[in-house]
Every structure is written in structure tokens, then in C-alpha cells.
Amino acid sequence: MSSSVLQSQSGDNRLSPDNAVLLMIDHQAGLCQLVRDFDVDVFKNNVLALADIGKLFKLPVILTTSFEKGPNGPLVPELKAMFPDAPYIPRPGQINAWDNPDFVAAVRATGRKKLIMAGVVTDVCVAFPAVSAMAEDFEVYVVVDASGTFNPVVRDAALQRMVAAGAIPINWFAVACEIQRDWRNDAEGLANLLAKHLPHYSNLMQSYNQQGPAK
Amino acid sequence: MSSSVLQSQSGDNRLSPDNAVLLMIDHQAGLCQLVRDFDVDVFKNNVLALADIGKLFKLPVILTTSFEKGPNGPLVPELKAMFPDAPYIPRPGQINAWDNPDFVAAVRATGRKKLIMAGVVTDVCVAFPAVSAMAEDFEVYVVVDASGTFNPVVRDAALQRMVAAGAIPINWFAVACEIQRDWRNDAEGLANLLAKHLPHYSNLMQSYNQQGPAK
């Protein structure tokens, strides 16, 4: 039963800098006010951590927004600033990003089959393109903690829907670790990212640095 | 494995004004007192939002009640008032609405295969007809936040049961967005619905309207 699910996640077919693309969908100033299944500080940190992962591993990144001139508001400025050269598709009306030809073209242009998706709100802006992409044989990794929505009941239903359709649920830390594979591949890059986005890991590093390497 | 699940949700086979019917099952004044997995204000809002979706998109709607002359009580008056011409089937005794021939006839009369279901209580009034309908090759979308029951443990078990049998869990906001597809299809209709049922979205609109369109 689960053999295909397994094959897409194991051996050399794991997430890597060469086979994945990061899709940041509708992280807009207005829409983010709807997110209530995470504390605001936690959600901001998670979204920026995922973006930093995109930067660290030089993943292709695609940004898109929905109706950004209206109440949904502009893309949060940090994302725009981090990826000035990424394809940026302000959708004129399509709710499902996969209904926008420019967005799909940008995804296909990367030549990659593994889509790392996060967005606001999970049940619509993530779930819709996730289902559409899987129907066209893409593999979808849903970043559960960089996607937000109204409440945990809605989030759980959205995840159940996507997982039943074949999506792989994952969190930003696991995305980072799966792509990194080995601490020896630029340990400093990963360490900096963790120090910035995991305060308890940063504290471990402070204590460690105070005392120098283990005996 | 999940290919059939995917096919029923993607491309032109998504929820639309032309392929779905809305079933409101046993939202009765007495039975609603049993609902404790949602705050009362939240649940009322969710049920009325789903009903407004039925109206906005002119979906065929079917209402049914169980034993309404007894302690279960009458249908909540808002639903009756909103759909005066919808088929209304007060079931004389069948607990599973699908056991009532008039109800099934009303569903079949719509000629539609996609059933959007919500009801009280989730584990019985929704789960029973959901399983029965799927056994006759209907596709069932369970609206998790417009269905209520005794507590979260019961809700989760009912959803697990239905999802394992093939049902698609969804929330009212996602139903609205999936049918709307594009903001440009009557943006005002959807905006009004959201303003009415999402106080934080309404607040976004107030702030936006105060200042006029984005520069």
C-alpha cells in the first residue's frame, strides 16, 4: 500500500537542494490576521525560518498573493525583502494558486517534482493547490507549522484531507534537517539558522560557547 | 492508492454551483443543546455561514429533522426562514436520514453526486448517512465546523470513521472558496458573506474602507 509513499521519501529521493522548490502562498498582512491556530510570535518565527531555509539551501522560491490590493493586504515585507528576484505572482482573482497559469508555469520552469508548500490559510491557500498539484503527479510536502488558519479543528481537517490525497506533512525543522542531511555539509549555516529560530537551541549554543569544546 | 480520492477533488471535478447539493441534517433546537465540541456562538455562526453559502451559490439545499415533535425540538428557525422552498423532510423515526426514502429521493432528484453534509450530532446524524451515501457511490464532503457533537473525542472518532470510508473533511470557509474559485466571480457576494461571518475579516474590510484602495 504505502510503497509509493515510501519510495518518494527514501534513499536518494529525499528532499534535497536539487529536487525541491519552495512555494510561499498568500502570507499577506491582512490574511495573517485570520491565523489563530498558532500564537502570533510562533507563527512569524516559523514562516521566517522556512524562508531562511530556502535561502540557506538556495532553493528556488516562488511567491504568490491573492487579491493583494484589497483587504487581504500586501505580502509581509520580510518575504519580499528576502527574495527580491524570486518569481512573484500576484493573482488577480484565482483562489487556488494552481488555477493561475503563471504560477504553474513558474513551478514547472524549475523542473522539480517536490513541492514544499506553506501558506495562509491552510485549508484553502495550501490545500487547494496541494490537491491540484498532486493530481498532476507532483509530490507535496505541507509545512504544517508555517501554514496557519482559523483554529485547530480546521487545520486538522485540512491536513487529513491532504494526507488522504497523498501529501507528506512536515515541519520547518524537519525540512531543514532533511535537506541538510549531514551536519558536515556547512554546519555553520545550519547552526546559525537554528540559533536564530530556536531560542532553546540558541541557549544551548551560548552555554556551549561559554565553556568551549567538550573534553 | 489515493488516485480516486484525488480525481474527485481536482480539475473540473471540484465542488461547484452545478455539481453539489447541501444537506442540513437535524440542526434542531433540542439536539443543539447536546453540542459541546464548539462554543455556542462559534457553532451558530458556522451553521449560518454554511447556509449562507448555499444561498449565495444557489445550491440545491435539503433540510431534514429527526423526531421534531419530541424533545429533539424544531429545526432552528433561521434555517427554515432561509430556505422556505427547499425540500424539508421531517423523519418520522429513521435515525439515519439515508433510511428515509423521501430524503434519498430528494437527493437523487438533484442529479448531483457531491454531497456537502453538516448536522447534529456528527457521529450519528452525519456519519450514518455519509457512510450509506458513499456505499451508493456518492462523494461526501463533511463540513467539520458546521457539525457538532458531545466532545472532541467523539468528533475525532466520527471523522476518522468517515475519512477511512472515503469522505473528504472540509470547513465552511473552504467550501465557500472552492465553489467561488475566483474572486472575480461576484466578489461582492463572497465579501459580504465573509464580512458577516468572519469578524476579523470584517475588521480588515473596515480598516481598508477607511483608507480607500491601495496605492
Place this chain on the structure above:
Amino acid sequence: MSSSVLQSQSGDNRLSPDNAVLLMIDHQAGLCQLVRDFDVDVFKNNVLALADIGKLFKLPVILTTSFEKGPNGPLVPELKAMFPDAPYIPRPGQINAWDNPDFVAAVRATGRKKLIMAGVVTDVCVAFPAVSAMAEDFEVYVVVDASGTFNPVVRDAALQRMVAAGAIPINWFAVACEIQRDWRNDAEGLANLLAKHLPHYSNLMQSYNQQGPAK
């Protein structure tokens, strides 16, 4: 110790249509996005219920806002619409409404000593004027469920601070019942208010009405 607290709440000194004034402080579209200690549907209902109490009992009502032309946003439109003739004090900068002479003058003009206060956010927009007013010998009733803030830890601290300083914590339902005193004083007015703002009470009324008066 508690004798003065008791005297201000008992006998003929209870909240009444003749001795209380309702202060609605900074319920603005932007600021309301900060409120996360209540579900959005619940909070909206609570605020409007309190406003309806003001209307039902013809209490003097005073509205005020903070910096409403900026990100804090305009007063939520329902409040403006309900009290078109109430004193409305858009504060040019004072965070504590009690620092605004027009606001204090409006309160003093009512000649009343019992202040029913609600606002956003609890720890600032309610707590600051509450403390200031009590220092000038007003009695403060803080409506805990029509005031909102960042999270329960902050709310609890704000309430502890106000209660230690002599404030009386209360909820909108208790405000209504304390002023009503006896169901026979316009039972229909109160019943309508409860039916509108307490869905479970509305359900009780539906079931009751279906069957007529008790035998």
C-alpha cells in the same frame, strides 16, 4: 475590610438604569485584531450584547477611540450605528482615556458614580482609566468578557491589578441581570436580548414556544 466593597454592591446601591454609565473604550477595527484571549465570534457577540444592554436599559453610553486615523483603525461600525447620539471622543493621543478632559467631562456630566467599562485591550485601555477613575472615587465594574487582550496570562494579570485596586469584575450577562432586577420589569426586552446573544437560551425558547406554556 470588604464592607465598602459590599455596600457599593447591595441593597439599593446595585447597578440600575439610574446610577450607571456604560463606557465603550477603543473597540476599533485594528485593535480588535490584537484580541486573542477570546474566539473572534465569541468576542463580537459579547461586545454587541453589552451594547444592546446599554440600549435596552437606556444607559448613558460614552464612546471613545485611540488614534483612529492610524493603524488602530476606526470604531467598529456596529457601535457607531447603535449610539449615534452618544458622546464620541476620538482621543488625539492620550492612551489612558481618563487623561482626556473631554472624556472625563462626559462621564461627570452623567452625574453617575458607577462606571461599567469594557475595552480593547484590557490591560491598557480598560485598566488605566479604571485605576484613574477609582482614585477619584468612582466605582468601576469591569466587563471581563467584553474586554479583550493578547492572551489569558495578560488578562488575568490585568484583572488581578484592577481587583486589588477595588474594581468589581463582572460579565455582560450579569450586568443585564443586575440592572433588570426582576423579570417582570419588561420581560420581553430581556428575553429578546438573551435570544439574540445566547444561542442556547434561544434554543430553549424555540423548544418552549413550540409547545406553549407549561401545564
Place this chain on the structure above:
Amino acid sequence: MSSSVLQSQSGDNRLSPDNAVLLMIDHQAGLCQLVRDFDVDVFKNNVLALADIGKLFKLPVILTTSFEKGPNGPLVPELKAMFPDAPYIPRPGQINAWDNPDFVAAVRATGRKKLIMAGVVTDVCVAFPAVSAMAEDFEVYVVVDASGTFNPVVRDAALQRMVAAGAIPINWFAVACEIQRDWRNDAEGLANLLAKHLPHYSNLMQSYNQQGPAK
């Protein structure tokens, strides 16, 4: 400061079969639907446990209801059945039971100063007469787990209000133990009560009985 609070709770002035009266206020079938700060099974058990305490220690008990012919509904039948001879005051309209002369007369007729109060809802049906009674120098013990209301925020505010005014918060188990004082005063009576209302204590007794007295 707290010396008077202490004096009323210590030495020979503790709750006893001879100095306390039990007031059961508005435990009506309709009003109980509003109670959401306790699970329904838990709340039912707590209320009946408190009533059994009244019976076991032969406390004077006074029953009262609010508007029982309307949606508030009749007194729950178990209470009526347990205390057929207790004063029963169906209030024609007064929300605060202490505003009803028959109720106050019934309390005064017992000649007791310690009032054990429980009711639905905590913030009104308990808090109002509690404050009124304390203003007339009665001592009030609020049974927090046999009183119910809309949600924990409201409950906590109501308790803060009553405690600031001098009330003593207590739970049914502590009421039983304080009156019992010594297991040797009818150990079987108390044991039966605990076995009936504390399933985990009942389980202890089963295991114990299987094996006989400790060696």
C-alpha cells in the same frame, strides 16, 4: 485583615450540622443547558453529591427557582424528589433570590448564619444573593463545583467578585468533610456518599473489600 475570615472558619465555628443551611438555587432543566464550565456528567454528579450531603447531615435545605414556567424550565426532578418537605420558593420574577421575601424568611427561619450556596448560573443566581446576604452579616460558602455557568472566564470573575466581598470558596467534598469532622461520626454514611459520587474512591473500596481489613 483576615482575622474575621479566619474566626468564622475555625475552632467551634466551622461548618456543622447545627449551624449551616443549604441553599440550592435555580438548578432548573432549562438553565442547566447554559452550564458549559463543567462537563455535563461531572456537573450532575456534583449537584447530586451536594444534595446528598444535605440529606446525610440533615441540614435544613431551601429550594428556589426562577420563572420556572417559561424557558428556564422546571427544577431538576431529582432535587424535588430528595427534599419533598423543604421550603420551595418558585420566584415570580426576582432574579436575585434575596429580593424574594419568602426566600429570605425561609433562611432566617432556620436561625443559622452559615449559608452553603450553589446554583445556576454562578455569576447571577449565586453571586447576587451571596453579596446581598453578606451585606446582612451572613457568612457565605460558595460551592464552586455545584454551581455552573457559561465558561471559565465568567466563573473566575464571579468567584473573584464574591471572594473580594468575603465569601469562602469551597467544593462539595470539602463541605462533606468539614461537617463530618471525624470519620468515627457515622463512617458508613460518609463512605456510602463517597462511593456513590467519587468513582475512584468507589474503586478503592472495591479493591479493599475484596481483600478484607489491612493486616
Place this chain on the structure above:
Amino acid sequence: MSSSVLQSQSGDNRLSPDNAVLLMIDHQAGLCQLVRDFDVDVFKNNVLALADIGKLFKLPVILTTSFEKGPNGPLVPELKAMFPDAPYIPRPGQINAWDNPDFVAAVRATGRKKLIMAGVVTDVCVAFPAVSAMAEDFEVYVVVDASGTFNPVVRDAALQRMVAAGAIPINWFAVACEIQRDWRNDAEGLANLLAKHLPHYSNLMQSYNQQGPAK
């Protein structure tokens, strides 16, 4: 995929008085102390409700215990008293009831394929025989709210394990309704059961009875 799951739950193959057997596993006085994923009052009520369902529909019932002479303690006395003639298998040591030949023989003797299982603790006393029975082609309905264990994390894992292996999660209320099928099949029997085990439903009945049948 889910066609077999569906077939076993629909049409004439639903739970009925003629095709199901109720297995009550290890509800012992000692073991019940380990149950912490439900409030004690709630759990007791759920277990007795399920037992009453067995009685009401005259289901064959099988009782079993594990090591009842030791700390696990005796079967809770209510179950013993309700089913004096049911097969009762005190297992001398087997943890998985399905490893006990007498237990399996008792199940097979009923000639039924649908097993309604509840027990303490969920992850062992329910999960083990559930998996074993399914491997021998029985259908297993796990009553999630009449089974208890250490905490929700363990419960969820146990349910995930059983559901992945084909078990149907259900709650006692849904068991009752699925077997009842139609209120007209002995409405009084079901009503009595609900009145006894659902306090809020009992309250609905009280209010209803006070007023007589709907107009």
C-alpha cells in the same frame, strides 16, 4: 480502497441486535485507577451506558478480567450485577484476551462477526485483541469513550494503530443509534437509556414533559 470498509458498515450489514456481540474487557477496580484520559465521572457513565445498550438490545455480552486477584482488582461490581449469566472469563495470565481459548470460544459461540469492544487500558486490553480478531476476519468496532488509558497521546496512538489495521472507531451513543435504527423500534427503551446517561438530553425531556407534546 475503502470499499470493504464501506460494505461492512452499510445496508443490512450495519450493527444490529442480531449480528453483534459486546465485549467488556478488564474494567477492573484497580485498572480503572490508571485511566486518566477521561474524567472519572464521565468514564463511569460511558461504561455503564454501553452496558445498558447491551441490555436494551439483548446483545450477547462477554466479560473478562486480567489477574483479578492481584492489584488489578475485581471487575467493577455494576457490570457483574448487570450480566449475571454472561460468559465471564477471568484470565489466569494472558494479557491479550484473544490468547485465552475460553474467551475466543465464547466469542465464536455467538456465531457473530461484529465485535463491539471496550476495555481498560485502550492500548493493551483493547488494541491487542482487536488486532488479533481482525486477523481472523472479525470486524471490530472500538468504543472510544468506554475505553480508557493513561493520557490522550497514548489513546490517539492506540486508535491510529487499530484504525490502520481496519477497526471502526465509534462512541457509545452511535452504537445505540446504529442498532436502534428507527426511533419507532421501542422509542421508550432508547429514551430511558438516553435520559439516564445524557444529563442534557434528560433536561430536554424534563422541559418537554412539563409542557406536553408540541402543538
Place this chain on the structure above:
Amino acid sequence: MSSSVLQSQSGDNRLSPDNAVLLMIDHQAGLCQLVRDFDVDVFKNNVLALADIGKLFKLPVILTTSFEKGPNGPLVPELKAMFPDAPYIPRPGQINAWDNPDFVAAVRATGRKKLIMAGVVTDVCVAFPAVSAMAEDFEVYVVVDASGTFNPVVRDAALQRMVAAGAIPINWFAVACEIQRDWRNDAEGLANLLAKHLPHYSNLMQSYNQQGPAK
């Protein structure tokens, strides 16, 4: 108002090895099954940590039990083993330990006025003697996390009652630190205690020890 509260906690009047006595009340195997406001592992750890504090600082310790031959069960064996020479008062029936003359005599024999109290259950076995002792001018420190009861609602009510009567709420870690005063007073003793009872502190020590003293 709070000057006396302050004086009893500051300067040389703080908890010290010379002015405090530790009272462990009714931590019995049966009664501990009733404790549900703490996870079982957490509660066990807290109780033993407090006992270790008694040992570390050579505080006089007094043990007492209620009805230990019945279902309440024996004192948990760890406490008996740790304090073989402490006064041990198995109360024949008094629920309030302060009603037992031997217990009070044991307390008075220490000549100390500061009572550190913990027990099962908080609302009875702690609250009753706490109130009684304060009425006789003892100072009571209630160890909130080494005392347990039925649920958080009951715990909070019990603490409100005791605090209103003058008790000082405290946790075991704060007891240890207040008595220790300065790390330089036997740092190793305190460090060992923390390593044993605070797994996260133990982890800090492991990491630290691996690397040696800070540079």
C-alpha cells in the same frame, strides 16, 4: 494591609532551617488515586522533592495519615523510609489533622511558627489544618505542587480560601531556594537535589560537566 504578610516573609524572618517545620499530610496510596490535578509522574516527583528538602536542610518533619487501615491505604512507602524517626501520627478518625492532639503537640514541640504544609487532598487535608493553625497564629506556607486534589477548579478554590485567610502559596523549588539562601551554603547538596528532581536542570549539569568550567 499587607505589612504583616510582608514582615513574615522578609529580612531574617524568611524560611530557614531553624524556623520551619515540614508537615506531610495524608500522602497515602489510596488517597493519591484521587489526585488528578497533576500528572502522576509529576506529582510523585514533587512530593519526593519536598521530602528531600526536608532531609537536606534537616528540617523537623511530621508525618500523619487518615484512616490508614481502610481504603485510604498506607502512607506511600518512600516517605516512611526517608523519615523513620519522624513523629508519625496515624489519625484514628479526625479529618482535620489539627483536631488531633498528638499532631498539634508534635508541631508545638518543635517550637517553630512557620509551617510548610503539603498533603492530599488540598481542599481538605491541607486547607483544614492550614486554617486552624493560622487561627492560632502559626504562619502557613502551602506547597501548591506537592499537594494534590480532584481537579484544577477545586485546587484553585482551596488556594483562594487559604490565601484569603493569610496563607503563603509556594512551590517546592521556591521552598528549597528560600531555605538555601545562598548557593555557597552547601552548593553540592542543593545541586544534587535539583539534578534528581529537575530533569532539565540535570541536563544542564550534564552538558556543563562534559565541558568543564566556563572560560
Place this chain on the structure above:
Amino acid sequence: MSSSVLQSQSGDNRLSPDNAVLLMIDHQAGLCQLVRDFDVDVFKNNVLALADIGKLFKLPVILTTSFEKGPNGPLVPELKAMFPDAPYIPRPGQINAWDNPDFVAAVRATGRKKLIMAGVVTDVCVAFPAVSAMAEDFEVYVVVDASGTFNPVVRDAALQRMVAAGAIPINWFAVACEIQRDWRNDAEGLANLLAKHLPHYSNLMQSYNQQGPAK
């Protein structure tokens, strides 16, 4: 009773840049691992927000640590970096900072009576010096969300203890607003601080800036 509490918080005696000092106590890399009553991201944000308040209003700030060469670890580096010139008192052993003469001298040197205190852990590093300082007639404002400890039960007990002794509980946002008093006193400074530490306020500002000033 509460008149002194009121006087210290009202009129010209409120927190201001001229009358308050900020004490940051034991925010060390190791000790922060013990904090579990706040999410790590939330706590980090709260602590840095309070520090930024110190900077914005040029409050005197005093830093102190406990045993920083051992497992408690170094001060978190952000605080050190922000206040390079602040008095920094690494305590050699005193657990209560008020027992350290250098710390008290630094406080007294500011000539200020209002102490804004935050620290790790709340029940010890904050509660001890809070009680000691109040005994010497300082006024203590405890910043509840920039202080952390083991769990909410411990936090609540520590706050109850401090409030009973006269401390004023407050949160970082209220500290900022109380000192700011009027938006017109450097609105930009406060706005920047809020944008940095309140993601939902930052989103309001983004949406606002997109559209320009209100009409």
C-alpha cells in the same frame, strides 16, 4: 484598604521615564531552559520587548545573574549587548538578588522607588527580591510575561504570593503604554517597538501603509 495601592498607580505617580528602574534578573542561557510556562518564541520576544522599552524610555536598567559560571549559564547575549553600560552584578551565590549589597546599592543609586522587575524563574528570582524590596517600601511592578518558570501552577502561586504582599502585576505592553502616556510623545518610537514585537500590530501597519492615511 486599596487606597495606597491606588495612590501609587494614579495621577502623577504612574510609571514614567523619571520614576522607574528596570531590573532584569537572571535571564541566563541555562536557566531559560527551565521556563515552560511560555512558548520559547513568545518568551524570547517578551523579554526583548521589555528590554527595548528600557532603551526607548532611557530607563535606568540593572542586570544581574546567579552563578553564571556554572550550569545556570551566561546572561543571554542580547541583553548584554543592549545595555553595555548598565550596572551588571554577577552574584557569587545569593539566590535573592536583594541579599546582594551591590545590587541593592545599584537600585538605591537610581533614587527611584518604582521597580519594574522581570526574571527567571518567577517564583524565586522575581518573587524573593520583590518581597524584600516591598518590605523596604519600594513599589514593585512584576512583568508577568517577561518572567518565566516551570509551569502555570507555579506561576500563579508566585503571582498570588506577590500580589498579596502588594505587588502590581503588569505585562510588557502595559509598561510601555503607561510610560508613553500619550502617542504624541514620540509616536514613532513606540510604533517601531510595537511593529518589532507585536506581529499582528506590524501587519496592521503594513496594511495601513499600503493605503496611506485614512480619508
Place this chain on the structure above:
Amino acid sequence: MSSSVLQSQSGDNRLSPDNAVLLMIDHQAGLCQLVRDFDVDVFKNNVLALADIGKLFKLPVILTTSFEKGPNGPLVPELKAMFPDAPYIPRPGQINAWDNPDFVAAVRATGRKKLIMAGVVTDVCVAFPAVSAMAEDFEVYVVVDASGTFNPVVRDAALQRMVAAGAIPINWFAVACEIQRDWRNDAEGLANLLAKHLPHYSNLMQSYNQQGPAK
């Protein structure tokens, strides 16, 4: 569908001392600080209980760590002490233990196909090798309560991912019972383990022992 899942868990193919190996992955002093989905006391107990199961049933045990000389810190000392002779693989950089040839070799050397896995953090250190091992036809039992991570959202996503790929979720108590199979196989060994790691079971044993065998 689920037949293979069933076959691997039933009959003679259940977990046994002869077919399973226990993998303890990255339980390091530093990494454990990141675990926030369990209380620290609970998690420590769970991990040590699982280790004791390995000892009791003489399972082959394999220990591994990630980057133990850096901030991740050393293996918690209890595990090292319990299994001095177990293969111990400190990984020089591989995040997924399955990428380390020594680790895989150690697993293969046991000749066993059933892997009992626990680790820190669940979403990486457990999920990665779980997926890799299943892709090579091992059966994976994930011990959900001896594995820890950042928060419940992440844990649930990690479990969903692993279960979808075929893993069996289990808890330490169920592992013990499944391997034990029958109490008569060394009842004392299991009883000691339970007494040590289940305080409520230990209390049952104390009460039982006080009274001797059941009559």
C-alpha cells in the same frame, strides 16, 4: 488493504524477546531541552521505562547520538549506564541514523526485522530512520511517548507521516505488555517495572500488599 499491517502484528509475529531490537536515538542532554510536547518528569520516566523494558526482556539495544561534542550534548547518563555493552554509535554528522553505515550494520547484525524506535526529536531523529528502514522492509514500531519534540502539532505531523508510510504507533506500556504476553512469564519482573514507572500502579500494589491476597 490492511492485511499486511495485520499480519505483521498478529499470531506468532507479534513483538517478542526474539524478534525485536530496541533503538534509542539521540536522547542527549542538549537535545532533550528542545522537547516540549511532554512534561519533563513524564518524558524522563517514559524514556527510562522503555530502557528498562529493553533490559527486562534482554532485547538487543542500540544507542546512537548526533554530534555529541557540540551543543547537542552527551547521551543522558542513565542510558549509557544501563547498557554499557550495547553498540554505541556516535554519528559524526549524519542526521538520519540510517545514513550511518555502522548503525545500519549494528541493526542488521541482530538479524531482526522489528525495530522499536524512540528518539529526540520525533520529526527528525525518529521519522527519518523510520522511513528509511521501512523502505528496506523493516517493520517499525514508533514509541510515541518515549520520543519527544517541539510541540504537539509537530508530533502529530510526524506521526501522520510515519503511519502513512506503514509504521505502527505504540507506547512503552504496550511494548512491555506485547512482549510479556502472559503475566505468568516472570510476573515479578513486569510488576517491578510497572511499580517503578507507573506511580498509580505502584499505589495499587501498596494497597494490595497491605492487605494480602484477595479472599
